[in-house]
Amino acid sequence: MIRTHDSLIVQIIGRVLIPLIQLFGIYVLCFGQFGPGGGFVGGVIVGTSLVFSMLVFGLDSAWQRIIFRVIQGDxxxxxVFAGVGGLCLLAGGEFLNYTELPIPGLDAASRRFVGIFMAQLGVAIDVAVTALSIVLHLADSSRGYGASS
Amino acid sequence: MNVYANLSLVLLLILTAAGAILIKDLIGAVLVLGSYSFFLALLWAWLGAVDVAFTEAVVGAGLATVLFLLALFLTVPLEQKGQLPRGQWPAFVGLPLLGILLLYIAEDLPKFGDPLSPSNTHLAPDYLMHSLPATKTPNVVTSVLMDFRSLDTLIETAVIFTAGIATACLLRTSRHDSHTR
Structure with a gap:
């Protein structure tokens, strides 16, 4: 079902916009501790930009191999999220108690800051990959009976 | 923004919600639903819930629209002459009564932004006081979600992961079919 888009305008606009959207998504992810946003929203923005690139440039481009490799890492x-909690557990604290993170040279508040960021990163990866995988499976399964619709 | 702009926003919200239900064309209904999410995000932002507004705009108007459209392309359009089921008069009587009841209850709710309401006196001051010194995170929403209540967020992430796995399992076999067809 998903082929390269015919329109040259859409392709060129996509080529300009997709890196900007991805940059904005990473900004939202990294800035989530100081302003609105965070892991979930950043992950959705990055995932949506990948979906957009899939819709514009098609599945049969060089993207295909990368994307099929990416959705294996669901x-x-x-x-990552549970691993941060497990690190706290291994260092002697409770599960997901970031003050026990084994990072030398940081006070407790900074350790919690790092823990929050790692957790957000985990949420972002999970959400982006899941969005991409759902869209890809939906598009892929319609390829079989695409002629009827 | 004054109250009248807010009121027009609520009216647009109701109009787009009704439009998404009433429009016969399914693709049009999906796009109207996306605009509904956008107006809802504007309303959240007006109420001061910026994080919720951001999520609503990105998920409701962005990702959900794409998922709905792909699901529409995946299914076969099946036209069916519908007729209203008989015996609808309990709904005509019961729903206005329910509305009156809800309006009556709404009188007793605390005013919006009241600092003495129970939700603002129970745990919220603790979070507001301890977020910056204990976690160096000025955005209290993030520190509540990711630190104070991180176990909830972990389970939510597991739910999203399960949704992805379930979709992959349900739609997986068709890829092998498409090679043979």
Whole structure:
């Protein structure tokens, strides 16, 4: 179902816009501790930009191999989030108690700051990959009976 | 923004919600639903819930629209002559009564932004006081979601992960079919 878009305007606008959207998504992810936004929103923005590039440039471009490799890592984000909690557990604290993170040379508040950022990163990876995987599976399964619709 | 602009926003919200239900063309209904999410995000931003507004704009107007459209392309359009089911008079009587009841209850709710309301006196001052010194995070919403209540967020992330896995399992077999067809 998903092919390269015919219109040259859409392709050129997409080429300009997609890096900007991804940059904005990473900004929202990194700035989430100081302003509105955070891991969930940043992950959705990055995932949507990947979906956009898929719709504009098609699945049969060089993207395909990368994207099929990416959606295999659906659990990486959850693993990052739970891994931060597990690190706290290993260092002797409670699960997800970021003050016990084994990072030398930081006070407790800074350790919690780092822990929050790592958790947000995990949420962002999980959400982006899940959005991409759902869209890709929906588009891929319609390829079989695409002629009827 | 004054109250009248807010009121017009609420009216637009109701109009787009009704439009999304009443429009026959499904693709048009999906796009109207996206504009509904956008107006809802503006309303959240006006009420001061900026994080909620951001999420609503990105998820409701962005990602959900794409997912709905892809699901529409995936399904076969099946026209069916619908007729209203009989015996609807309990709804005509019951729903206005329910509305009157809800309006009556709404009188007793605390005023919007009241500093003495129970939700603003119970845990919120603790979070507001301890967010910056304990976690160096000025955005209290993020510190509540990711630190004070991080176990909830972990389970929510697991729910999203499960949704992705479930979709992959449901739609997985068709890829092998498309090679043989």
């Amino acid at each position: 659990g990486v984000g959850l693993l």
